[in-house]
Amino acid sequence: MGTSQRRPEPREAYFDYKAIGKIGEGTFSEVMKMQSLRDGNCYACKQMKQHFDSVEQVNNLREIQALRRLNPHPNILTLHEVLFDRKSGSLALICELMDMNIYELIQGRRHPLSEKKIAHYMYQLCTSLDHMHRNGIFHRDVKPENILIKQDVLKLGDFGSCRSVYSKQPYTEYISTRWYRAPECLLTDGFYTYKMDMWSAGCVLYEVASLQPLFPGANELDQISRIHDIIGTPTENTLAKFKQSRAMSFDFPFKKGSGIPLLTASLSPQCLSLLHAMVAYDPDERITAHQALQHPYFHQQRATEKQALASHWRKATTFFPKHPVAPELLSSTWQTPKEGQKQKQPLKQEKDHPRRPGPAYLMELPKLKLAGVTKLSSYSSLALQSVLAPGANGRVPLLRPLKCVGANQKTDAQKDIKPTLKQRRLPTVDRRGGGC
Template identity: 85%
Template sequence: MKMQSLRDGNFYACKQMKQHFESIEQVNNLREIQALRRLNPHPNILTLHEVVFDRKSGSLALICELMDMNIYELIQGRRHPLSEKKIMHYMYQLCKSLDHMHRNGIFHRDVKPENILIKQDVLKLGDFGSCRSSYSKQPYTEYISTRWYRAPECLLTDGFYTYKMDLWSAGCVFYEIASLQPLFPGANELDQISKIHDVIGTPAQKTLTKFKQSRAMSFDFPFKKGSGIPLLTTNLSPQCLSLLHAMVAYDPDDRIAAHQALQHPYFQEQRAIEKQALASHRKAFFPEHPVALASLGNNWQIPKEGRKQKQSQKQEEDHPRRQGAAYLMELPKLKLSGVTKLSSYSSPELQSVFGSSANGRVPVLRAWKCAGVDQKTDMQKDIKPNLKQCRLPTIERKGGRY
């Protein structure tokens, strides 16, 4: 529902939950709320503004940002497909939302045009009611995601699938945005598999064997070569088809990941636009300090090897390499008034600071001999102050501890 806030006058989208909730703890344990809290804020994830829970009635509502429409409403009834630049722009944002989600240990499980929202050419992924943690134990729920966008591993295994299923669904959405037609419109689960095999062909035997290991019921498919992805429109470039084929790879191990898809040549123009926008954003923040900005940019461009090399050079300047048993090392300067500057000198035979005790008693502390820098006399001319002998208290061990 579209709602208006009495506080600020702005319009929001209100999602009323059908489930009845008993306590605030039950509300906080809801996957959708946990996922949105973890993923917000992100420019391509729907923003959750407020959670409204009425304890008496047990009703729960999520107040989210209001978007213009979803992808299904955008392409429904269109006679002419979208331009390739707009398709590229939308798919880049969708891959960014998937990458952010997967990096945070969540996969959506229900990526479809109805759950992808649009507002002024900004795309945001919404409806995290079916999401799952990537670290949770398999098997997952078998019948998940809308059938047309369901990955083969979801159809052929007893719930053994991973976050890669989101990339299959995104590939199906990719084709649907470009051609205005669904890629695999199966009438039921068996027909869904048949539609996939008609286009992609039957998978390799190793892939089928992998799926059979996590399926109670055995299955075999007659060999099909596959007609290939139908080219219903002429606006699909070779790079576009390359990414599409990588997203709808039958074997999830061969399927492209979201962070890899963002680096695909198809998105080269989008990456350049994003880089340019980031540079102009920096200039807007630092207009009066172009030199500092340039030095900041140079620092970002230093590779890890260069940083390690500079660090090692600095360490060598501060501490020269060890030569032999002992080496010269300059002590840090003491910033104290009335104190003579000290410098250390090397000696291969350094006596212990603690004096030895023949009777087994606690050793007596001795003062170490120091020579000043300004003194030009020999090392034997030591300063011998009047010292008092003191003994350390004995240490009692109680219960294995001091």
Template identity: 80%
Template sequence: MKMQSLRDGNYYACKQMKQHFESIEQVNNLREIQALRRLNPHPNILTLHEVVFDRKSGSLALMCELMDMNIYELIRGRRHPLSEKKIMHYMYQLCKSLDHMHRNGIFHRDVKPENILVKQDVLKLGDFGSCRSVYSKQPYTEYISTRWYRAPECLLTDGFYTYKMDLWSAGCVFYEIASLQPLFPGVNELDQISKIHDVIGTPCQKTLTKFKQSRAMSFDFPFKKGSGIPLLTTNLSPQCLSLLHAMVAYDPDDRIAAHQALQHPYFQVQRAAETQTLANHRRAFFPKCSTVPELPRHNWPFSKEGRKQQPLRQEEGHTRRQGPASLMELPKLRLSGVSRLSSCSSPTLRSVLGTAANARVPVLRPLKCAGVNKKTDTQKDIKPHLKQYHLPTINRKGGGY
């Protein structure tokens, strides 16, 4: 729902939870709230502004920033595809959101056009209700993610998949943005596998053996070469196809990671523009510092050994930031008498996202109401009777769920 705040008059997107909650501890343990608090703030992650919990009724609502539309609404009914520059801009932001999320030990599990929001050419990933921790113990839920964007390891194993499934889904979204057509529109689980094999062919025996080890029921597929990714649009350049093929690699060990995708030659223009923007900001704040660190270069394409990814570690997302070279180190203070402060441990909540996630989650406290009839000065200026806008649900043809 689209809501207006009586506090500041701004509009927000309100996500009302169907589940009823008994306590604040249960609310704070909700996986989606913990994920949004850990990932915020980030320019490509939907911002969570407030959590509204009514103890009496047990209702819970998340107040997030209001976006213009999602990717599906953007491409629905279009006769001509988006420009290659805009596609590149959107996919670069999507890869940045996935990289930030994976470095913080979370993978989304439901990346699709409906969960990718756009406002003034700024792309943000939302709806973290299905997310899980990278460090949580397998197997996971089998029937996760929307069918059209579900990775092969999710279809052929009993819940043994990793964060690489988000890259497969992003590759399917990549093709759909460029061609305005879904890449693998399966009508059921078996047809979904058949659609994948029709395009990229059946996997090698090594990959099938790997999947069979984590499956109670055995399976075999007749050999099929695959017709290749259909070129329904002329917007797909060779570099674009190279990144797309790397995203939809059948074997998750051979699939590209988000931090590797950001260094792909397809995003060379985006990286150059981002570096120039950072340089302009640095010159504005630090005129004496004129040097800009260069991004590490990667040789493409990757070899088979180079594409194999080890499990992400939480320390990767907490790199030290080096300050400008012109800043001087402050002198140490010399105090005559120094008293050592006793450390006071603040109450923290037990994370449901995994045992290896060490990030602290802030405690949600109930709102204190001074009185029902009392209004602040800002509330008196705003009309009390506001209409609620109900956004219509989008019924997508072709199943896909």
């Protein structure tokens, strides 16, 4: 299991792992640190608390389907194996083991991370969201606990709440952790889109930058009240969109909003611009993940990525030149002869030109001119001409089966043709295993 599989199928292999310790526990699962007895590596094992009856039910699990579709990606948690015990009905997902999550990274810190580090992490988060949304999936539970870190590499995990962007609304209302829940999730009866992930990402951005949550509501009403205290009440047009998808009507007193707290005075104006675009109240006006990657805040990250890509291509062209012509293949021995001239040098044996390692280069082989060989285009069979020639009425007669003659017998037409080819006896070909 050293390499990750594109589509890991469920199998019974609990005996291949031993538990080392407990990492965390949720409502529907618990995460254990496991060591593989086959390769000795440690993995994160997400043990489901739900009972499963069949392999089909396991394969239909949204989290497994999402990870299979999104893997492999540098910013998506890698699914290595799916373990399913038919007898007990237990299911476990073997994923790569990360060092910590974002919440553990910022918990207890006295000073926030540098803005360069924040931009580095947020660029990777937006990259994972863009890849996910492009593949028709939205997460619905983006929060610091589900964003994992290992050696400065960020990966999004825990796809247990994900849904397809093409699935039919309404969705579950009480989705996502309350502090990171978008207004459309709070004010509608399950009518929201993938844009909710961007709201949650904006809340994460603020929390990483200030070490404090942006909207720490105690309940649903307190949550929407805290949003209005900072952002202000939405416009009538925005509220009208929400009211169309809400059985119970609501009205809010006008509130201007105090604005995002200036606990992040050290952040650049570009960072604050991106933050405001992420937490736009109206989801139609909220920035997408793809647009966020093009924001001026990530200028340095894009330049670094472009430089790394250019370096990769430079290394690639070292082995695969732009015009792949091997000089040694264009020596005088293999020069293409001009039309109507014979080769000046005979072809050497295979042992004189050993096969060279590396990529094969496309080139035009020299035209071979063997003495005594007549061009096929100049050879015409009189027997075929007599059969295919049109009759007196201008119609081509029907083909009739040819009469077989002996090996030493020749037709009159064949006797008139002077043989130009010397008869050679071909050696027998030994075939291995009956293959062609």
